[in-house]
Amino acid sequence: MQYDVAVIGCGVIGAAAAYSLSKYKLSVTILEAENDVADATTKANSGILHAGYDPEPGSIMADMNIKGVKMAKELCKKLDVPVKWPGSLVVAFSDAEMKTVKQLYDRGIKNGVKNMEILNGSQVHAMEPALSTEIKGALLAKDAGVVYPWEYALALAETAVRNGVELRRNFKVNQITKQGKDGYMLKSESGDFVTAKYVINAAGVYTDFIHNLVAPPAFKILPNRGEYYLMDKTEGNLVTRVIFQCPTEKGKGVLVSPTARGNLIVGPNAVDGKKDYTGVTRSGLDYVEEYAKKSVPSLDLRASIRNFAGVRANNDQNDFIIREAENAKGFIDLAGIKSPGLTSAPAIGERCVELLDKAGLKLEAKKVFIDTRKRIKFTDLSVAEKQELVKKNPLYGRVICRCETITEGEIIDALRAPIPPVSVDGIKRRCGTGMGRCQGGFCGPRVMEILMNEAHISYRDLVMDKTGSYMLEGVTKGQEGDNL
Amino acid sequence: MSGSAENTYDLIVVGAGPAGLAAAVEAWNKGLKKILIIERAKEAGGILVQCIHNGFGLHYFKEELTGPEYAGRFIEMAKKTGIEIKLDTMVLDVTPDRKVHMINTKDGYQILEGKSIILAMGCRERTRGAIGIPGTRPAGVYTAGTAQRLLNIEGYMPGKRVLILGSGDIGLIMARRLTLEGAKVLACVELLPFSGGLTRNIVQCLHDFDIPLYLSHTITEIKGDRRVTGAVVMKLDEHRKPVPGTEMEFDCDTILLSVGLIPENELTKKAGIKMDMRTKGAIVYEDRETSLPGVFACGNAVHVHDLVDFVTEEGQLAGAGAAAYVQGTENTDSKVIELENGNDVGYTVPQHIRPGKMGDMTGVYFRVRSVHKEPCFISIKSGSTEIARLKRDHMAPGEMERINLTKDQLKNITEKITISIEAGDAK
Numbered sequence: 001m002q003y004d005v006a007v008i009g010c011g012v013i014g015a016a017a018a019y020s021l022s023k024y025k026l027s028v029t030i031l032e033a034e035n036d037v038a039d040a041t042t043k044a045n046s047g048i049l050h051a052g053y054d055p056e057p058g059s060i061m062a063d064m065n066i067k068g069v070k071m072a073k074e075l076c077k078k079l080d081v082p083v084k085w086p087g088s089l090v091v092a093f094s095d096a097e098m099k100t101v102k103q104l105y106d107r108g109i110k111n112g113v114k115n116m117e118i119l120n121g122s123q124v125h126a127m128e129p130a131l132s133t134e135i136k137g138a139l140l141a142k143d144a145g146v147v148y149p150w151e152y153a154l155a156l157a158e159t160a161v162r163n164g165v166e167l168r169r170n171f172k173v174n175q176i177t178k179q180g181k182d183g184y185m186l187k188s189e190s191g192d193f194v195t196a197k198y199v200i201n202a203a204g205v206y207t208d209f210i211h212n213l214v215a216p217p218a219f220k221i222l223p224n225r226g227e228y229y230l231m232d233k234t235e236g237n238l239v240t241r242v243i244f245q246c247p248t249e250k251g252k253g254v255l256v257s258p259t260a261r262g263n264l265i266v267g268p269n270a271v272d273g274k275k276d277y278t279g280v281t282r283s284g285l286d287y288v289e290e291y292a293k294k295s296v297p298s299l300d301l302r303a304s305i306r307n308f309a310g311v312r313a314n315n316d317q318n319d320f321i322i323r324e325a326e327n328a329k330g331f332i333d334l335a336g337i338k339s340p341g342l343t344s345a346p347a348i349g350e351r352c353v354e355l356l357d358k359a360g361l362k363l364e365a366k367k368v369f370i371d372t373r374k375r376i377k378f379t380d381l382s383v384a385e386k387q388e389l390v391k392k393n394p395l396y397g398r399v400i401c402r403c404e405t406i407t408e409g410e411i412i413d414a415l416r417a418p419i420p421p422v423s424v425d426g427i428k429r430r431c432g433t434g435m436g437r438c439q440g441g442f443c444g445p446r447v448m449e450i451l452m453n454e455a456h457i458s459y460r461d462l463v464m465d466k467t468g469s470y471m472l473e474g475v476t477k478g479q480e481g482d483n484l
Numbered sequence: 485m486s487g488s489a490e491n492t493y494d495l496i497v498v499g500a501g502p503a504g505l506a507a508a509v510e511a512w513n514k515g516l517k518k519i520l521i522i523e524r525a526k527e528a529g530g531i532l533v534q535c536i537h538n539g540f541g542l543h544y545f546k547e548e549l550t551g552p553e554y555a556g557r558f559i560e561m562a563k564k565t566g567i568e569i570k571l572d573t574m575v576l577d578v579t580p581d582r583k584v585h586m587i588n589t590k591d592g593y594q595i596l597e598g599k600s601i602i603l604a605m606g607c608r609e610r611t612r613g614a615i616g617i618p619g620t621r622p623a624g625v626y627t628a629g630t631a632q633r634l635l636n637i638e639g640y641m642p643g644k645r646v647l648i649l650g651s652g653d654i655g656l657i658m659a660r661r662l663t664l665e666g667a668k669v670l671a672c673v674e675l676l677p678f679s680g681g682l683t684r685n686i687v688q689c690l691h692d693f694d695i696p697l698y699l700s701h702t703i704t705e706i707k708g709d710r711r712v713t714g715a716v717v718m719k720l721d722e723h724r725k726p727v728p729g730t731e732m733e734f735d736c737d738t739i740l741l742s743v744g745l746i747p748e749n750e751l752t753k754k755a756g757i758k759m760d761m762r763t764k765g766a767i768v769y770e771d772r773e774t775s776l777p778g779v780f781a782c783g784n785a786v787h788v789h790d791l792v793d794f795v796t797e798e799g800q801l802a803g804a805g806a807a808a809y810v811q812g813t814e815n816t817d818s819k820v821i822e823l824e825n826g827n828d829v830g831y832t833v834p835q836h837i838r839p840g841k842m843g844d845m846t847g848v849y850f851r852v853r854s855v856h857k858e859p860c861f862i863s864i865k866s867g868s869t870e871i872a873r874l875k876r877d878h879m880a881p882g883e884m885e886r887i888n889l890t891k892d893q894l895k896n897i898t899e900k901i902t903i904s905i906e907a908g909d910a911k
């Protein structure tokens with residue numbers, strides 16, 4: 001069958017596009033290269049919902065940012081996505097930086113950002129006692145938030161799937177051919193193919209590669225790596241707002257921020273890199289430490305529970321690329337979606353629908369559209385609710401992850417959801433198992449067992465994360481040939 | 485739901501590892517009759533269950549047992565009493581008024597009350613995130629204890645070409661275990677100029693299998709996109725900075741981390757109990773009572789031990805303490821002597837001694853901060869008075885020290901006691 005729309009990539013941008021499309025009577029498929037959604041840039045970033053004072057007034061970025069942050073408020077509530085709205089501070093260490101703060105404020109006003117204020121040093125310290133006494137002042141933006149980005153993407157993708165969108169995983173598009181006067185055939189690395197009248201290119205750092213399969217080169221992705229520390233929840237209240245430093249040409253600088261799940265995140269640096277390399281380096285981590293301590297001198301990195309890095313999909317142009325590709329009718333690029341891309345995602349999804357409408361796609365709204373999502377998060381419940389829940393389903397009474405108090409019931413829920421996990425980290429991202437201070441040391445073997453049993457996976461096929469990330473080499477002596 | 489006689493226990497012990505089992509049995513023997521042990525695992529015995537090697541019990545039982553055998557002895561003792569054990573049960577909260585919130589699949593969520601409580605949650609392993617090893621994040625990086633569980637309990641081989649970072653005891657034990665199981669252990673790499681493990685484990689687990697130990701080295705990069713494909717190891721200078729040009733690349737598919745253990749004290753902290761930044765455990769008195777009256781702590785939850793025998797001993801102290809607390813037989817003499825770590829001593833446990841509550845003698849555990857190959861002295865002083873001076877031929881951070889203080893020695897002591905290490909020629 002020919003789909004109306006094929007979305008390449010299920011990061012937060014592809015997921016948002018699919019979510020917007022799922023409101024209409026269309027056949028839509030998402031083609032995801034990895035074995036899970038949001039397995040690249042979306043899973044490794046600061047998780048900030050920006051208020052909107054950063055982008056150049058009049059840019060697509062400014063427009064998407066402002067719309068996106070408003071939409072996020074409602075979406076996160078409806079789709080049960082962990083989010084907090086602590087506000088942000090851009091701190092200045094000198095008079096020159098105070099000028100930058102003023103410029104940001106003015107830009108914010110032009111962009112239509114509300115609830116901003118320029119603070120002096122003592123106001124800043126009264127709000128955030130852990131900040132450096134060197135700080136001269138700051139821009140306060142009350143409408144900035146922190147979201148768990150991975151879950152945001154999952155919630156959008158899952159809702160799209162519940163509304164009829166199809167998700168194909170391990171479908172790594174490496175060939176696209178035009179078919180007749182409209183439509184495309186998309187082939188995967190392993191030889192599968194689908195056809196679709198319209199194509200959305202949301203392939204993140206690979207959007208240039210995908211674009212070039214059907215159209216003359218029009219932009220280039222310049223992958224840029226950012227490294228982070230994720231700190232124990234004991235540090236989660238060190239600062240109560242997102243603390244930025246003044247932006248430079250390289251980006252928004254090193255931030256220190258509470259996360260939506262109660263940890264503290266510290267980073268990133270900015271290093272030109274490769275599309276697929278997400279390692280961390282000593283020099284990168286040292287840089288992050290130095291700059292973070294400039295804002296928060298008392299930061300204790302011994303409370304780090306994990307380092308990670310993500311790759312920004314920067315492009316060689318100064319704005320997001322959201323448009324139909326030249327010489328490729330019905331082929332929409334969503335490229336170079338760097339920060340504030342996460343914030344902009346739902347607005348980009350809506351824009352995408354507008355572009356498809358213009359390109360000739362017939363849109364008819366569905367009568368029934370599921371726009372809510374609810375999941376059980378045991379640890380957030382009251383004692384009475386917990387008691388009630390365990391009575392109904394005893395599996396909520398078995399705690400698997402002791403650091404984060406995640407129950408077997410929640411893991412089983414995830415394994416039976418519209419987009420079930422196929423890896424240990426897939427469960428981790430959905431439920432939080434192994435995200436705490438022991439990093440899965442205790443719950444790892446139990447999660448492996450539940451995954452193997454529930455998803456009928458043999459130990460040979462058990463993966464930590466992406467395809468090929470096998471966890472077990474074999475069985476112990478005397479067991480070979482046993483039916484494990 | 486709380487407050488009823490049915491839900492009230494003389495003693496609730498959190499954790500059925502060696503510390504919790506010994507504590508409960510001792511409290512029973514001292515006369516407490518309504519005792520409950522709550523254990524999160526599906527079996528009692530704690531981490532001993534996966535420690536299938538021998539060498540346990542040399543001090544306590546005067547014989548060499550495996551971990552499961554050692555645990556088995558205490559499980560048997562507990563079975564002969566009326567102690568109740570709830571397995572596969574998680575304690576979610578311990579409150580300052582000694583309510584214990586627990587949950588399992590059978591009883592659901594319950595709030596119990598303990599006239600006394602003993603915290604014996606054990607410890608957890610430090611992870612890669614805590615030490616920030618650069619490189620990629622592929623599958624195949626395990627903490628040594630997790631690998632031990634996979635191998636000895638679940639029956640899986642985690643990998644076949646293994647590099648071990650850290651020379652803690654579990655890492656050393658796993659070097660031997662993996663070798664016997666058919667894996668190739670390429671090397672053990674230790675950041676410090678000395679091993680953190682017991683000498684006997686260095687000899688029996690590394691030397692006997694020709695596994696090289698690189699002291700003052702560390703992993704500077706982990707390689708591999710999906711599964712570990714290698715690691716770079718470098719020598720460190722005296723400031724623990726990698727020395728350029730000393731890179732060695734290991735072709736491994738697995739990295740085990742044995743880089744330290746940390747007492748598990750989330751419940752302790754939530755209960756508002758005073759913690760010791762040095763041990764990462766609760767601050768305790770001689771009978772292992774914490775800052776919260778009637779709440780005791782013992783074993784690796786208080787400080788990380790090398791030998792289970794001492795964990796047992798500490799559990800028994802806590803068990804006896806809890807029994808005395810509930811029975812109201814405690815001496816009310818309120819004198820408290822503070823213990824302080826002096827030269828080259830990292831910490832002491834207990835941190836305070838109440839001479840009125842101790843028996844004729846009380847043990848003090850501590851660790852030195854550096855390796856002493858020459859004979860030296862442990863000096864125990866209070867003000868200008870030297871209470872005792874003990875000679876040791878050899879001391880190392882990897883081997884916990886124990887000294888005894890007698891009631892008699894403490895009789896006239898009013899000031900805090902300082903324990904320090906002095907060079908052999910000092911006297």
